[in-house]
Amino acid sequence: MNIGRSFTYITEDQDWIKKVLIAGLISLIPVVGQFYIMGYVLEVLRNVIAGREIPLPDATADFGDKLVKGLLLAAITFIYGLPIMLISGCSGIGNSILANSVQDSDTFSIIMTVFGGCFGLIALVYGTAVGLLTPFIWSIFAETGQFGDAFKLNRIWAMFRSNIGQAIIVFLVSSLVGFVAGAVGFVLCIIGLAFTTLYAQLVAAFLYGSLYRQAKSVTQ
Numbered sequence: 544m545n546i547g548r549s550f551t552y553i554t555e556d557q558d559w560i561k562k563v564l565i566a567g568l569i570s571l572i573p574v575v576g577q578f579y580i581m582g583y584v585l586e587v588l589r590n591v592i593a594g595r596e597i598p599l600p601d602a603t604a605d606f607g608d609k610l611v612k613g614l615l616l617a618a619i620t621f622i623y624g625l626p627i628m629l630i631s632g633c634s635g636i637g638n639s640i641l642a643n644s645v646q647d648s649d650t651f652s653i654i655m656t657v658f659g660g661c662f663g664l665i666a667l668v669y670g671t672a673v674g675l676l677t678p679f680i681w682s683i684f685a686e687t688g689q690f691g692d693a694f695k696l697n698r699i700w701a702m703f704r705s706n707i708g709q710a711i712i713v714f715l716v717s718s719l720v721g722f723v724a725g726a727v728g729f730v731l732c733i734i735g736l737a738f739t740t741l742y743a744q745l746v747a748a749f750l751y752g753s754l755y756r757q758a759k760s761v762t763q
């Protein structure tokens with residue numbers, strides 16, 4: 544897996560500036576733009592899996608298809624994120640119950656610290672697990688286009704288990720790139736954030752696709 548190329552493959556397309564510019568501007572459209580860009584990144588990911596990273600997809604072609612695929616990917620992401628929401632909800636309910644039942648402020652503070660720490664740890668572990676599995680979840684959906692395939696946990700787990708080291712590297716690199724892109728984009732304001740975020744997503748698409756392609760060769 545060529546991690547270094549994930550940062551530069553975009554520029555191998557002679558029209559990369561135009562394509563990234565158009566895609567970034569579309570992403571600024573409220574709501575619709577976010578779903579579209581997920582669909583666009585998904586198409587890039589599918590191309591990487593197929594071994595044809597370049598050229599980048601035309602940003603304006605098949606707009607409706609990109610939008611639909613982005614909506615489906617958002618739904619997949621939402622479903623995997625539901626446990627985090629449930630944990631947060633349970634934590635909020637627990638806080639309310641404790642606030643009404645514990646009178647001593649010191650006892651309440653101790654219980655709240657322990658209670659919040661436990662829920663926070665569970666959320667962190669689950670969130671990290673999903674983050675490690677995300678390359679396989681996204682890639683399976685990108686390759687097949689079938690919504691249900693993103694929830695074939697046995698296959699996803701088998702791919703992860705056979706590529707644990709590489710999966711951890713991809714998770715760390717993509718997370719770091721996303722963090723840096725967000726920080727730089729924040730400095731450049733909203734418009735700049737759209738392009739730095741898109742770049743980070745394209746880097747992740749290359750890493751996800753490369754990891755998935757490697758995992759397939761091992762598990763098949």
